Amino acid sequence: MIRRKRTCWTAILMVCVLLISGCSIWPGQDDSASNKKVALTLWYWNRSIDDKLIARAKEKFPNIELTAQKIGGDFKAKLKTTLAARSGEPDIVALNDWIMELFPSEDRFYNLYDLGAGDIEDQYLPWKWKQGVTPSGQMIGFPMDTGPTALFYREDLFKEAGLPSDPEDVTRQINSWDAYAAAGEQLKEKFGGKVFLTDNIATVYNQVISQSAERYFRPDGSFIGMDSPIVGKSWDTAVAFKEKGLLANADGWTPGWNAAMNNGEIASFVGAVWMKQVLQEAAPDTSGKWRVARAPGGDGNNGGSFLSILKSSEHPQEAFELVRWLQSPENQLEQYQTLNLFPSAPGVFDDPAMKEKEPFFGGQATGPVFAESAQQVPDAFFGERYPSVHNIITRRLNDVAKQNADPQQVWTDTVHRVERELQR
Amino acid sequence: MWEHRALYVAISPFYILFAVFGLFPIGFSLYLAFHKWDGIGVMTYNGLNNFKYMLTDAEFWQAVGNTFMIWIYSTIPMLFFALIIAFLLHAPFVKFRTLFRVGYFLPNVTSIVAVAIIFGALFANNYGFLNYLLQSVGLPVVEWLNAPWGIKVAISSMVVWRWTGYNAVIYLAGLQSIPQTLYEAAKIDGASAIQSFFRITIPMLRPVILFTVITSTIGGMQLFTEPQVLVGNDGGAGAAGMTIVLYLYRESFINNYFGYGAAVGWGMFLIIALFSIVNWKLVQGKSS
Numbered sequence: 001m002i003r004r005k006r007t008c009w010t011a012i013l014m015v016c017v018l019l020i021s022g023c024s025i026w027p028g029q030d031d032s033a034s035n036k037k038v039a040l041t042l043w044y045w046n047r048s049i050d051d052k053l054i055a056r057a058k059e060k061f062p063n064i065e066l067t068a069q070k071i072g073g074d075f076k077a078k079l080k081t082t083l084a085a086r087s088g089e090p091d092i093v094a095l096n097d098w099i100m101e102l103f104p105s106e107d108r109f110y111n112l113y114d115l116g117a118g119d120i121e122d123q124y125l126p127w128k129w130k131q132g133v134t135p136s137g138q139m140i141g142f143p144m145d146t147g148p149t150a151l152f153y154r155e156d157l158f159k160e161a162g163l164p165s166d167p168e169d170v171t172r173q174i175n176s177w178d179a180y181a182a183a184g185e186q187l188k189e190k191f192g193g194k195v196f197l198t199d200n201i202a203t204v205y206n207q208v209i210s211q212s213a214e215r216y217f218r219p220d221g222s223f224i225g226m227d228s229p230i231v232g233k234s235w236d237t238a239v240a241f242k243e244k245g246l247l248a249n250a251d252g253w254t255p256g257w258n259a260a261m262n263n264g265e266i267a268s269f270v271g272a273v274w275m276k277q278v279l280q281e282a283a284p285d286t287s288g289k290w291r292v293a294r295a296p297g298g299d300g301n302n303g304g305s306f307l308s309i310l311k312s313s314e315h316p317q318e319a320f321e322l323v324r325w326l327q328s329p330e331n332q333l334e335q336y337q338t339l340n341l342f343p344s345a346p347g348v349f350d351d352p353a354m355k356e357k358e359p360f361f362g363g364q365a366t367g368p369v370f371a372e373s374a375q376q377v378p379d380a381f382f383g384e385r386y387p388s389v390h391n392i393i394t395r396r397l398n399d400v401a402k403q404n405a406d407p408q409q410v411w412t413d414t415v416h417r418v419e420r421e422l423q424r
Numbered sequence: 425m426w427e428h429r430a431l432y433v434a435i436s437p438f439y440i441l442f443a444v445f446g447l448f449p450i451g452f453s454l455y456l457a458f459h460k461w462d463g464i465g466v467m468t469y470n471g472l473n474n475f476k477y478m479l480t481d482a483e484f485w486q487a488v489g490n491t492f493m494i495w496i497y498s499t500i501p502m503l504f505f506a507l508i509i510a511f512l513l514h515a516p517f518v519k520f521r522t523l524f525r526v527g528y529f530l531p532n533v534t535s536i537v538a539v540a541i542i543f544g545a546l547f548a549n550n551y552g553f554l555n556y557l558l559q560s561v562g563l564p565v566v567e568w569l570n571a572p573w574g575i576k577v578a579i580s581s582m583v584v585w586r587w588t589g590y591n592a593v594i595y596l597a598g599l600q601s602i603p604q605t606l607y608e609a610a611k612i613d614g615a616s617a618i619q620s621f622f623r624i625t626i627p628m629l630r631p632v633i634l635f636t637v638i639t640s641t642i643g644g645m646q647l648f649t650e651p652q653v654l655v656g657n658d659g660g661a662g663a664a665g666m667t668i669v670l671y672l673y674r675e676s677f678i679n680n681y682f683g684y685g686a687a688v689g690w691g692m693f694l695i696i697a698l699f700s701i702v703n704w705k706l707v708q709g710k711s712s
Binding site: 074077080081083084101102104105108248249250254255256259260265387388391395398399402403405420424 | 460462463464465473477481544545548549550551552567570571572658661662663677678679680681684
């Protein structure tokens with residue numbers, strides 16, 4: 001009996017040892033071998049940084065032992081869980097355009113100005129740079145790629161409808177949302193309602209508001225109000241597009257959108273530079289028929305990302321040197337060529353690599369169009385509640401577009417809903 | 425007790441895991457429901473405000489209504505089909521029974537995301553397969569994913585497709601446990617097939633039916649993946665596909681109101697508990 005009990009204990013002990021041994025039986029092996037190396041971890045998502053560039057970073061910084069982890073799935077949720085748990089945080093992390101949601105937690109990040117970011121500020125687009133700076137003046141996000149917008153349109157359909165079709169002419173003539181809507185009516189008439197001007201109501205609203213210097217909040221955090229002229233203009237423009245029958249009601253990122261693009265049901269849309277890739281993958285049959293002109297109503301930005309250094313990092317200075325190198329103008333230019341990531345450093349906009357002709361766009365060099373746009377993007381303050389307010393509005397606009405809800409009533413409802421949202 | 429400590433240690437992993445991943449989250453979510461928390465920063469005490477906001481939030485009540493509608497749209501046909509399939513599988517003239525059983529069970533183990541993508545292609549407004557069929561027989565196109573009822577039908581049909589086989593297998597097990605002698609006795613007494621179905625099969629199956637109703641109630645109230653993949657985090661056009669869990673998910677993980685999300689979780693717990701009791705009374709009530 002005693003023997004059996006002892007065997008039992010031994011077995012349990014063995015299991016425990018096996019479980020723990022993974023981390024503690026042979027400790028410090030790495031430390032002793034290369035005790036001068038600084039270990040840094042980097043979190044990024046697929047196609048946000050070129051893997052070859054990361055490989056080169058390891059050669060460039062022999063004193064850094066870089067562990068670059070490609071985080072799949074819901075990146076934001078994983079980052080937030082890690083931040084909440086306060087353990088297992090990476091040293092450097094990529095953030096998307098939802099960076100403002102993290103502004104209330106600015107104390108969890110290093111102020112990049114303290115690490116020397118101010119020295120290179122003039123190399124980057126000012127409006128992009130400011131998006132990484134919190135209202136209290138701490139810089140938590142270093143500029144990565146950016147998303148200037150332009151008008152993507154079908155040259156053949158525009159020509160057939162008697163509209164200007166050369167990018168220069170389109171930029172000059174279709175220069176306001178009214179002119180754009182008028183072009184849509186001409187298209188509708190010419191093709192008997194089979195070709196729509198643009199994809200959906202949210203695109204129109206998003207693009208009108210992204211061209212303005214004002215959103216929903218002031219830098220002090222106060223709400224500007226739903227009666228602001230910008231919100232009113234964006235809403236009215238979107239509703240007018242619906243009422244004139246210019247929308248195909250095809251939501252982005254759906255098979256229906258891809259099909260509508262590929263079948264020539266949609267003649268144009270205003271979108272960010274990264275839509276080039278999306279469009280090429282969605283509508284391979286229309287290769288050569290698309291062109292890019294400046295967006296009607298002005299230039300704007302959608303998306304773009306940042307690199308941050310978390311406060312938990314023990315080697316912020318080394319991390320900053322790495323970030324600075326990864327996002328140097330030359331390396332941004334290289335990533336434009338490899339991954340289509342549009343640089344936020346205007347110094348490289350004149351490089352021949354940015355002016356290459358693209359067969360999908362009928363041999364047009366679209367880079368200069370987006371480069372022009374990038375330099376004109378208005379400086380805008382978002383505020384950490386921007387996503388929730390913006391989401392409420394676009395959601396309700398969908399009711400107008402798809403369920404023929406009364407725009408006036410939906411507007412009253414939306415105002416009420418936003419007010420309620422801001423009270424909690 | 426102390427002399428058996430080795431054995432207690434041996435069975436402890438379950439209890440430790442349960443405490444860490446079961447008990448603690450439940451307790452923490454109750455604590456969280458009375459706080460305001462964005463998921464990263466400091467938690468501040470919020471009293472009953474989360475619950476007040478929930479009870480006065482039109483979107484929450486819409487989500488509750490949607491969930492019930494989808495539950496009704498899906499559970500009734502699902503259990504009906506399951507019973508018929510089980511009855512047929514039980515019939516002596518069916519061959520290759522195991523093959524059919526596996527076949528009917530297969531949808532249950534298929535990746536739900538893949539299923540949602542396929543159903544999305546079936547019900548799509550433009551270029552959808554159903555609309556293609558309607559058009560080819562000269563009927564007008566239905567905007568499935570724009571109409572409030574169309575979204576609910578699409579989601580319900582996914583639930584029916586996925587769970588009918590599962591319930592059929594459970595019903596089949598129930599059918600097989602009914603003693604054959606009862607049917608023989610009924611036959612001698614001159615009962616017809618329909619009479620023996622309603623007088624023997626249904627009453628004997630009552631505990632099994634109760635089980636399937638309760639599990640599909642819980643499953644139906646927790647519906648999340650189907651609408652999320654099919655119509656997105658906002659529940660599609662007019663939020664017609666917004667279910668309670670989808671609402672909870674959006675408020676917590678998209679809008680960062682974790683305290684509020686926890687309160688919604690407890691609201692949902694109450695709804696499921698109440699609804700299960702009502703169902704239990706309804707199904708059980710007849711026999712007593």
